[in-house]
Amino acid sequence: MSDIHWPVIVILLPLAGGVACFLWPRRSVLLGLLTALGVVACVAGLGGQVVEQGAQRYAVGGWGAPLGIDLYADGLSLLMLTVTAVVGLGISVYSSGYFERARYGQDRARHFWPVWLFLWTALNALFLSADIFNLYVTLELLGLAAVALVALAGGADAVSGAMRYLLVSLLGSLFYLLGVALLYHSFGSVDIAILAQRVEPSPAVWAAMGLMIVGLLLKTALFPLHFWLPSVHASAPAPVSALLSALVVKASFYILLRLWLEVFPFANAALAQLLGLLGAAAVFWGGFQALRQTRLKMLIAYSTVAQLGYLFLAFPLASITGWTGALYMLLSHAAAKTAMFMAAGNILYFGGHDRIADLDRVVQRLPLTITAFALAGISIMGLPPSGGFIAKWLLLETAIRSAQWWWGGVLILGGLLSAAWVFKVVGYAFTRSEVPHEARAVPATMEWTALLMAVLAILLGLFAPWLLALLEIGSPFGRENAG
Amino acid sequence: MTLLQSVFDALLGFALLWLAWQALASPDLFKGIVLFIAFGLLMALAWVRLDAPDIALAEAAIGAGLTGALLLAALARLDKSSWRGFGRTPVRPPEGNNRDVIHPSKRDTKSAHEKTRKPKPITENGKGQAAFCGLLVVSLSALAAGLGYAVLTLPSQAPGLSDSVAASLEASGVSNPVTAVLLNFRGYDTLLELGVLLLALFGVWSFGVVPERRESSPGPVLDRLSRLLIPWLILVAGYLLWVGAHAPGGAFQAGSVLAAAGVLWLLTGWRLDTRFSGWPLRIILVAGLGVFVVVAVVLILMGGRLLEYPPSFAAALILLIEAAATLSIGITLAALFLGSRPETGPQR
Amino acid sequence: MNPAFLYALVGVGLFTLGLYALIVHAHLLRKILAINVMASGVFLVLVALATRTQGAAPDPVPHAMVITGIVVAVSATALALALMLRVRAETGRAELAEEPLE
Structure with missing residues (x-):
């Protein structure tokens, strides 16, 4: 086991799967599902390796940084890979029903699989890369794949959304790349570990930090740079919305987190406070807007804006517990939001629309779907025993311990806002409406996947000790001073 | 100086x-x-x-x-297409194309709104816009000044990797340092980058068929010119590929010259026979990435690391990867120029 | 002035110029051009600074990075142009509807 090159396989397998789906479009669903299972198995293999031997560094081409590119897997990368694998498998299964060729356009499925598997490649490569230029390439791969998937929905909204997303994504990448250029020319390397050793503040480093943070925040859609997100996430096909909200926005957050911890440890407290404030603003603005929406997918998309805000509360808290809390928020949000978008997709598939006011007793027709929505809602609100609860608890604990209790207030108020919109939706699901549904049978796989993802979001609360231990491998947050 | x-x-x-x-x-x-x-x-x-x-x-x-x-x-x-829907009702999306945005009432009000709103250059939108532009100019000037200052304060000695590249050049299999970095030291970047190129094509093809613009006839000048140029372009592509090992050139330059030949050919009205536009075309499109991945896997199975070429084979392997990449890059770029998936014969 | 810094400053200029055009112009084709100009600016900074050590051969690593970047840029441009045509076909305009920020 120990001599298997798991990090490489985890990247090459979905890439090869994508190519295979392109070559054999007729078999793409089967090939895609097989690839998804394979990737999950390989991530498990890598997990075993990391748990057994600690953090792994892999020199591609045998050159080693700074000349070559290094892959690096510690607890943090492993956690991101795992959540990607689990959500990815769920989305693959869901999509096999959703893009069923007879129902959804003539050849959507054929176009979906290669692009989705390339997107998965980009995510895995991104979470394993230790090289900031290589990260740029993975970011572009990720961005272009995400845009192509959004446009797959067709129609004016989706295509305009995809276009706006592409421009934003390219802009963010260019900001990031200019930062890479400045860092390379300051320290002669693009390897994160080497930069961490050599870095010292200078005007060029401050400029690089500003550029990279802005570029990545744009991609992560932190308030007020969230302007592009709701329309994109709402207009994409449901499984694509799920993977955008659950995984794609988290990828740029992951890079930001790595850079913040390793390359920019001298970033001052004022900047951290600013990020925290923006996060708080996102929680309130996103929650408030979600409450105002009349369409379900738009509502869920605004809730993503709010949930992303929580991740940034860890910056002013700046302690290991705080970072862990943010990461736990990321995990449970990924599972819960996947379940929610899948539930919304089922409702759309069933009734042909997603107007909240006309949900018309959908609870009787799609009981599994509404259960999934409600369970996911529990995690999003942060009620026990869900993953969302653990995350908020960790953040709250840190806030109180570091005498910054007001961040705790943000957590609680944000939870109340989420509760308001979850109850609103569930309420309409029970009431009768004048508009009759088209009523089209939803494939069982789609209902069950949504429910399983929601159950996972709840169970994350029970797995917490195990996952938190995993996160400590290689101590990604180790350099921080506690409290 | x-x-x-x-x-x-x-x-x-x-x-x-x-x-x-x-x-x-x-x-x-x-x-x-x-x-x-x-x-x-x-x-x-x-x-x-x-x-x-x-x-x-x-x-x-x-x-x-x-x-x-x-x-x-x-x-x-x-x-x-601008003549078709010039300032008038937007072209309706084809039926069944918008599974996720079925919302007739909203769609209608929106298109009505678009009908009335004339596209205006942003500068004519009144005082608010002028103030916005002014603010933008000021803040972007500040950005430029800050970045310029940051650049000028960099030490005048570059702490780059020239020396490490020179030291390992011998073992890389090529003597052009840029090719050595692209295909060997940082070959993994190049592998992913071929993925980006292929992905762009997946994306473009997934947007559906764009109405094709068939010129009535290419005209005698273009016809003669292309007959004259295309063989030369292919030759130049081959030369650039070969010479890339030790002089400026390489797969990307060669591939783009090949693409230029393809574009010229497409401009003369030539289209790929539908017999070849299915499976054979797809194989060529993925060849670059495919050979790269296969080489990587074989090397791993032989006990090396990802893209770790044994020095004695390095030159040959790099040439093999570059040749496949040149072909794929050229055909992919030409296909991107065509803009949508060529019509295929009966589906496999 | 060392020409390396001169070209790097031109790169910074192109970056901000492109950014201005990206924000101000509504037509998608202009936005795509603007992104390309910005990318050229970044590439110029990356390569120009590699030549700043007087009398030494330039560092080949940024050169390889820029070639990678150029290929990525052309891929993104092709995708953006195709998407622009789709926007045109669906909405009748090659512009995005109201900017949600305003």
């Missing part, structure tokens, strides 16, 4: 900024694109001045040439 060189550099820098500005501000889109192509050619000159002949070749072929061709083709299609 002589005075003449300094003057040249200053003029070139000024010309670059001026051309970029003109290209972006030109009210006529066609003129803007032509100026952008001119800008790309001047960029190539700048790369030569910066001792970067490999980039100069790539810029001239891809940056100016192919990007220019893509832009002009898109503009032509835009014009054609």
Whole structure:
């Protein structure tokens, strides 16, 4: 086991799967599902390796940084890979029903699989890369794949959304790349570990930090740079919305987190406070807007804006517990939001629309779907025993311990806002409406996947000790001073 | 450094900024694109001045040439469709195309709104816009000043990797350091980058069939010219590929020259026979990435690391990967120029 | 002035110029051109600074990075142009509807 090159396989397998789906479009669903299972198995293999031997560094081409590119897997990368694998498998299964060729356009499925598997490649490569230029390439791969998937929905909204997303994504990448250029020319390397050793503040480093943070925040859609997100996430096909909200926005957050911890440890407290404030603003603005929406997918998309805000509360808290809390928020949000978008997709598939006011007793027709929505809602609100609860608890604990209790207030108020919109939706699901549904049978796989993802979001609360231990491998947050 | 060189550099820098500005501000889109192509050619000159002949070749072929061709083709299609729906009701999306946005009432109000709203240049939108533009100019000037200051404070000795590259060049299998970095030291970047190129094609093909713009006839000049040029372009592509091992050139430059041949051929009205546009075309499109991945896997199975070439085979393996990549890059870029999936024969 | 810094400053200029055009112009083709100008600016900074050590051969690593970047840029441009045509076909305009920020 120990001599298997798991990090490489985890990247090459979905890439090869994508190519295979392109070559054999007729078999793409089967090939895609097989690839998804394979990737999950390989991530498990890598997990075993990391748990057994600690953090792994892999020199591609045998050159080693700074000349070559290094892959690096510690607890943090492993956690991101795992959540990607689990959500990815769920989305693959869901999509096999959703893009069923007879129902959804003539050849959507054929176009979906290669692009989705390339997107998965980009995510895995991104979470394993230790090289900031290589990260740029993975970011572009990720961005272009995400845009192509959004446009797959067709129609004016989706295509305009995809276009706006592409421009934003390219802009963010260019900001990031200019930062890479400045860092390379300051320290002669693009390897994160080497930069961490050599870095010292200078005007060029401050400029690089500003550029990279802005570029990545744009991609992560932190308030007020969230302007592009709701329309994109709402207009994409449901499984694509799920993977955008659950995984794609988290990828740029992951890079930001790595850079913040390793390359920019001298970033001052004022900047951290600013990020925290923006996060708080996102929680309130996103929650408030979600409450105002009349369409379900738009509502869920605004809730993503709010949930992303929580991740940034860890910056002013700046302690290991705080970072862990943010990461736990990321995990449970990924599972819960996947379940929610899948539930919304089922409702759309069933009734042909997603107007909240006309949900018309959908609870009787799609009981599994509404259960999934409600369970996911529990995690999003942060009620026990869900993953969302653990995350908020960790953040709250840190806030109180570091005498910054007001961040705790943000957590609680944000939870109340989420509760308001979850109850609103569930309420309409029970009431009768004048508009009759088209009523089209939803494939069982789609209902069950949504429910399983929601159950996972709840169970994350029970797995917490195990996952938190995993996160400590290689101590990604180790350099921080506690409290 | 002589005075003449300094003057040249200053003029070139000024010309670059001026051309970029003109290209972006030109009210006529066609003129803007032509100026952008001119800008790309001047960029190539700048790369030569910066001792970067490999980039100069790539810029001239891809940056100016192919990007220019893509832009002009898109503009032509835009014009054609612009006459169809000029300022009037938007073209309705085909039925069943918008599974996720079935919302008739909202859609209708929105298109009605679009009917009344004339597209205005942003500068004519009154005082608010003027203030916005003013603020933008001020903040972007501040950004430029800050970045400029950051650049100027960099130490005048570059802490780059020239020495490490030179030290390992022997073992890399090629003697052109840029090719060594692209295909060996940082070959993993190149592998992912071939993925990006292929992905762009997946994306473009997934957008569906764009109405094709068939010229009535290419005209005798284009016809003769292409007959004359295409064989030469293919030869040049082969040469660039071969020479890339020890002199400026390589897979990307060769691939883009090959693509230029393809674009010329497409312009004369030639289309791939439907017999070949299914499976055979797909195989060629993925060949570059495919060979790269296969080589990587075989090397791992032989006990190496990802893309760790044994020094004795390095030259041959790099040439193999580059040859496949050249072919794929050329055909992919030409296919991107065509804009949508070529019609295939009976589906497999 | 060392020409390396001169070209790097031109790169910074192109970056901000492109950014301005990206924000101000509504037509998608202009936005795509603007992104390309910005990318050229970044590439210029990356390569120009590699030549700043007087009398030494330029560092080939940024050169390879820029070639990678150029290929990525042309891929993104092709995708953007195709998407622009789709926007045109669906909405009748090659512009995005109201900017949600305003």
